[in-house]
Amino acid sequence: MGLKGELGFIGGGKMGEALLKGLLKAKVVRAEQVCVFDASAGCLEHLKETYGINVCRSNQELVTRSDVIILAVKPQVMAAVLDEIRPGMTAKHLVISIAAGIPLRYLEGRLPEKIRIIRVMPNTPALIGEGATALARGRYASIKDLQLAEQVFSAVGRTVIVEEKYLDAVTGLSGSGPAYVFAIMEAFIDAGVRMGLSREVARVLTLQTVLGSVKLAMETGEHLGCLKEMVTSPGGTTIAGLHVMARAGFNGILMDTVEAATRRSQELREEVLKS
Numbered sequence: 001m002g003l004k005g006e007l008g009f010i011g012g013g014k015m016g017e018a019l020l021k022g023l024l025k026a027k028v029v030r031a032e033q034v035c036v037f038d039a040s041a042g043c044l045e046h047l048k049e050t051y052g053i054n055v056c057r058s059n060q061e062l063v064t065r066s067d068v069i070i071l072a073v074k075p076q077v078m079a080a081v082l083d084e085i086r087p088g089m090t091a092k093h094l095v096i097s098i099a100a101g102i103p104l105r106y107l108e109g110r111l112p113e114k115i116r117i118i119r120v121m122p123n124t125p126a127l128i129g130e131g132a133t134a135l136a137r138g139r140y141a142s143i144k145d146l147q148l149a150e151q152v153f154s155a156v157g158r159t160v161i162v163e164e165k166y167l168d169a170v171t172g173l174s175g176s177g178p179a180y181v182f183a184i185m186e187a188f189i190d191a192g193v194r195m196g197l198s199r200e201v202a203r204v205l206t207l208q209t210v211l212g213s214v215k216l217a218m219e220t221g222e223h224l225g226c227l228k229e230m231v232t233s234p235g236g237t238t239i240a241g242l243h244v245m246a247r248a249g250f251n252g253i254l255m256d257t258v259e260a261a262t263r264r265s266q267e268l269r270e271e272v273l274k275s
């Protein structure tokens with residue numbers, strides 16, 4: 001089902017463009033329904049030429065034209081953007097913010113009273129339509145608003161709905177997660193090279209092993225422990241490797257990793273609220 005009304009993007013950078021592309025591809029919106037304003041004229045020209053969407057001359061113009069507004073600017077410029085759009089905001093608007101670490105309380109405090117806001121945390125695989133996005137509802141947003149936002153982000157991957165208090169953990173797990181997965185894959189490739197494989201062969205084997213394992217888990221829906229057992233014969237090679245991981249405290253390392261990122265997200269949020 002298509003989205004009704006006009007959709008405006010404030011910021012058409014990496015995430016803004018990824019979303020736009022996904023929405024057009026999934027036919028959630030038509031190009032004529034979309035307008036974008038970005039501080040970079042080059043970016044606007046590129047988006048207009050590539051996708052045939054409308055471009056605005058300012059954030060104020062965008063607010064007048066749009067029903068749903070996606071805030072896709074960096075957190076550092078959010079205060080200035082909110083100041084610019086505040087005067088034009090009315091009860092018709094739904095605001096969706098993807099800015100990492102900017103709390104609903106902060107957004108609600110800087111926009112007129114009772115504006116409906118949804119805060120979301122996507123991740124970089126959204127750039128190829130395989131994102132993992134968590135959505136949290138502001139105090140004035142309805143379930144219908146949440147469903148609309150979910151429809152938008154389903155165009156670039158999987159979505160989950162959480163209470164805002166869990167968004168720091170989401171940031172620590174799926175927001176930062178791609179970096180951890182890439183680091184693990186790099187380590188696997190080095191490990192293959194250490195055992196005498198060429199880097200190219202090690203890369204193909206590593207990436208396909210991760211992709212295949214993810215697909216196997218998703219398509220079978222099997223418990224991960226059962227899938228692990230399928231590869232682990234008594235006294236065999238895999239259990240020898242798993243023994244090393246267990247002895248090194250691999251699970252604990254990953255738990256500490258996600259905890260550190262979650263704590264850092266909490267700290268950054270506190271700094272935003274103090275500013």
Ligand SMILES: NC(=O)c1ccc[n+]([C@@H]2O[C@H](COP(=O)([O-])OP(=O)(O)OC[C@H]3O[C@@H](n4cnc5c(N)ncnc54)[C@H](OP(=O)(O)O)[C@@H]3O)[C@@H](O)[C@H]2O)c1
Binds near residue numbers: 012039040059074080
């Ligand atoms: N990339 C990720 O993995 C990821 C994941 C989760 C959440 N996010 C969030 O997504 C948001 C956007 O990130 P991004 O990676 O897409 O950043 P980006 O590529 O830098 O895009 C932001 C765009 O906003 C433009 N801009 C700056 N000031 C503006 C203003 N006042 N009005 C309108 N546009 C303005 C920038 O133009 P200039 O370049 O000329 O300044 C840039 O084109 C951030 O808040 C980030 O926290 C990103």
